[in-house]
Amino acid sequence: MHGHYEAEGGDSAFAFEGNWREFAPIAFTNLLLTIVTLGIYRFWATTRERQYLWSRSRFVDERLEWAGTGKELFLGFLIVLALFGIPYFIVSFGAQALIARGYEALGGALFLGALVAIFYLMGVARFRALRYRLSRTRWRGIRGGSDDNGFVFGLSYMWKTVVAWVPFGLLVPWSMTSLWNERWGKMSFGPYGFEAHAEAGNIFGRYLLFYLAPFVLFIGGAIMAGMGMLAGYGIGGEDGMAVGGVFGIIGLFLFFYLGLGLIAVAFYAKFYREVVGATRWKDLEFSFEASTLDWVKLLLGDALLVVLTLGIGLIFLSYRHWKFFMTHMEARGEIMLDELTQSTTKTVKHGEGLLDAFDMGAI
Amino acid sequence: MEPNFEVAASWYDGHSAVRHVGMARWDGLDRLSLRSAHSALDVPLDDLRFGESHGDRVIYRRDSEPDFRLTLPTDMPPSFARHLPAKSTYGGWIDRLGLGKAVAIFAVASAAAVALFMTAPEWLGPRIPESWERNLGQAMIGDFGGRLCHTPEGDAALAKLLDEVDPAKVQVTAGVANIDMVNAVALPGGQVLLFDGIIQQAESPEELAGVLAHEVGHVRERHVMTALLRQFGMSVLLAGANSGVGDTVFGVASMGYSRDAEREADSYARARLAESNVSPLGAADFFERMAEEYGDGEDNAMVGWLASHPAAGERAKAFKAAARKGKDYPPVLTKSEFAALESMCKDDPDVEEFEFF
Numbered sequence: 237m238h239g240h241y242e243a244e245g246g247d248s249a250f251a252f253e254g255n256w257r258e259f260a261p262i263a264f265t266n267l268l269l270t271i272v273t274l275g276i277y278r279f280w281a282t283t284r285e286r287q288y289l290w291s292r293s294r295f296v297d298e299r300l301e302w303a304g305t306g307k308e309l310f311l312g313f314l315i316v317l318a319l320f321g322i323p324y325f326i327v328s329f330g331a332q333a334l335i336a337r338g339y340e341a342l343g344g345a346l347f348l349g350a351l352v353a354i355f356y357l358m359g360v361a362r363f364r365a366l367r368y369r370l371s372r373t374r375w376r377g378i379r380g381g382s383d384d385n386g387f388v389f390g391l392s393y394m395w396k397t398v399v400a401w402v403p404f405g406l407l408v409p410w411s412m413t414s415l416w417n418e419r420w421g422k423m424s425f426g427p428y429g430f431e432a433h434a435e436a437g438n439i440f441g442r443y444l445l446f447y448l449a450p451f452v453l454f455i456g457g458a459i460m461a462g463m464g465m466l467a468g469y470g471i472g473g474e475d476g477m478a479v480g481g482v483f484g485i486i487g488l489f490l491f492f493y494l495g496l497g498l499i500a501v502a503f504y505a506k507f508y509r510e511v512v513g514a515t516r517w518k519d520l521e522f523s524f525e526a527s528t529l530d531w532v533k534l535l536l537g538d539a540l541l542v543v544l545t546l547g548i549g550l551i552f553l554s555y556r557h558w559k560f561f562m563t564h565m566e567a568r569g570e571i572m573l574d575e576l577t578q579s580t581t582k583t584v585k586h587g588e589g590l591l592d593a594f595d596m597g598a599i
Numbered sequence: 600m601e602p603n604f605e606v607a608a609s610w611y612d613g614h615s616a617v618r619h620v621g622m623a624r625w626d627g628l629d630r631l632s633l634r635s636a637h638s639a640l641d642v643p644l645d646d647l648r649f650g651e652s653h654g655d656r657v658i659y660r661r662d663s664e665p666d667f668r669l670t671l672p673t674d675m676p677p678s679f680a681r682h683l684p685a686k687s688t689y690g691g692w693i694d695r696l697g698l699g700k701a702v703a704i705f706a707v708a709s710a711a712a713v714a715l716f717m718t719a720p721e722w723l724g725p726r727i728p729e730s731w732e733r734n735l736g737q738a739m740i741g742d743f744g745g746r747l748c749h750t751p752e753g754d755a756a757l758a759k760l761l762d763e764v765d766p767a768k769v770q771v772t773a774g775v776a777n778i779d780m781v782n783a784v785a786l787p788g789g790q791v792l793l794f795d796g797i798i799q800q801a802e803s804p805e806e807l808a809g810v811l812a813h814e815v816g817h818v819r820e821r822h823v824m825t826a827l828l829r830q831f832g833m834s835v836l837l838a839g840a841n842s843g844v845g846d847t848v849f850g851v852a853s854m855g856y857s858r859d860a861e862r863e864a865d866s867y868a869r870a871r872l873a874e875s876n877v878s879p880l881g882a883a884d885f886f887e888r889m890a891e892e893y894g895d896g897e898d899n900a901m902v903g904w905l906a907s908h909p910a911a912g913e914r915a916k917a918f919k920a921a922a923r924k925g926k927d928y929p930p931v932l933t934k935s936e937f938a939a940l941e942s943m944c945k946d947d948p949d950v951e952e953f954e955f956f
Binding site for chain 1 (some may be wrong): 610611613614615616617618650651653658660663667668688689690693698701702705706709712713739745746754836927951
């Protein structure tokens with residue numbers, strides 16, 4: 237039987253074949269149903285959206301398939317509500333009652349405990365959401381998953397994030413890459429695990445740029461404001477100086493926010509190129525080719541779409557982001573189809589409730 | 600019937616990534632035989648489940664073999680199509696009802712739920728026994744752990760003031776909180792607090808009688824319980840939506856309510872003041888000052904004195920109108936009693952600070 241695929245040069249291994257006109261009826265009916273059900277339909281809406289996006293995404297010669305259901309997402313939501321929402325309600329109620337009675341320290345400690353628990357669960361949620369998405373993704377009838385439940389990852393997430401900020405945030409690139417490696421290292425697709433060896437050193441330069449930019453921009457901006465004042469003085473004396481100063485300060489703010497935003501995007505672009513490029517699956521190597529300019533175009537497009545449609549465009553953002561992700565993903569290497577057997581990982585019967593509760597993205 | 604109807608098909612067995620391309624043959628009853636050059640598989644039709652449709656192809660899954668995928672063309676003879684599982688677009692219920700009908704039903708149900716949750720606190724609140732509310736208040740805030748001001752003379756003055764505006768057998772618990780803010784609140788469990796700030800700025804004991812009467816009004820009209828129920832109902836109702844949206848809607852909903860409640864508490868206050876022969880002009884003075892200082896209609900989510908949605912000027916007028924012309928009201932507190940109330944927080948050596956305000 238024809239045994240293997242080589243993805244080498246030529247066409248990209250990943251492709252997105254959807255178009256927004258096909259997506260629009262799904263997005264609009266989802267919006268309508270979500271509104272009339274006071275938000276409860278959103279679990280089914282997510283599922284329909286993913287079903288469309290996955291089915292229009294091709295990997296090598298076959299399309300992906302989303303096998304998740306709205307019911308399991310709803311179930312995940314109910315589980316999170318019962319296991320975490322109610323205890324959280326009780327703890328915050330108790331903390332308030334303690335503070336009202338004069339036990340500020342005890343009440344504060346209880347609040348702090350709840351915050352630490354949320355911090356931990358955020359890590360667990362990220363892990364489990366990725367696991368859920370892999371376990372519901374089918375390619376040629378094969379799925380992914382993980383046998384790890386993410387509880388250990390939650391601890392890593394906590395200590396690595398804290399350690400990253402201790403030396404004035406200089407270890408943030410390390411914590412980001414190392415958490416990526418740890419998370420993907422525990423995931424698998426079919427019989428093979430993923431491996432990730434992203435290195436913080438490769439993104440540290442960009443991070444330093446982001447880190448030092450506020451100082452540079454501030455000094456540069458102050459000089460600009462000063463020059464504006466001088467120029468204003470030259471044109472119109474004292475009043476001119478005030479006007480010049482105001483323009484200078486506006487310039488400083490624009491420079492500061494746009495400049496810093498741009499550098500942050502540049503960092504994330506580099507980060508994703510590094511971590512995806514350092515991830516492999518058996519004999520397959522991945523890469524992510526989006527440049528900073530690509531990201532800027534995506535984000536500007538998002539902003540324009542939302543503003544020009546008075547917010548309705550929000551329902552198309554998931555489509556745009558998935559398309560961006562798919563068109564910039566690349567893979568090289570070999571897949572032996574005969575060897576590619578079904579994943580033996582356990583599948584849980586509920587969806588990404590925890591992640592939903594914290595409103596975070598999975599990848 | 601078309602026994603042995605055959606159609607081109609492809610499938611994955613769910614165990615390996617190898618694609619099988621061949622023919623699907625229907626036996627005319629309840630079984631589909633899948634045959635390719637290298638494999639053969641029989642699938643009972645009632646084991647098939649609709650997966651998704653994609654252009655001119657439909658993907659079916661199997662209940663007994665969740666990762667099995669069978670791809671068939673969309674165009675099938677009706678006699679065979681009848682045996683295949685129905686297409687699903689929006690999810691079970693909605694597909695059965697049709698989108699338009701489902702939207703209408705959901706919209707009506709949601710509107711009814713919203714209406715119920717908006718109006719239920721209004722009639723449920725007053726029906727909840729006061730003893731329950733007191734227990735709830737005890738659980739939520741207790742006794743404020745020594746942050747209420749107490750002196751024998753001050754307590755006596757406050758008790759006298761309370762007797763004038765709360766004639767009920769079981770009175771509310773009134774206290775002076777060591778907070779330097781011009782405000783007063785009615786809390787769950789029949790607790791009424793005057794903040795030290797409002798006492799310091801008061802120019803006459805009648806002002807404080809008006810404020811206290813208003814807060815007692817909130818308790819007696821069961822506004823606090825109603826507000827609690829409303830809060831609880833809203834959070835249940837909006838649990839389905841994202842919390843960000845929920846908070847906003849919740850804020851708006853609880854705001855719209857307090858206007859009526861404030862008016863009710865005001866008219867309760869006027870009635871008590873009239874009964875006890877206390878001049879309502881003190882309260883009128885207070886509102887006039889508030890209107891000058893803060894402008895009319897300050898927004899405040901608390902069920903409190905300054906949560907005055909009815910504009911302060913309008914409220915001042917209402918209190919002024921309640922005064923009987925030419926009547927000589929006796930002072931509600933003596934000079935020394937009023938002074939004891941004013942120095943209550945200063946003179947209490949054990950009082951603690953309210954750190955969370």
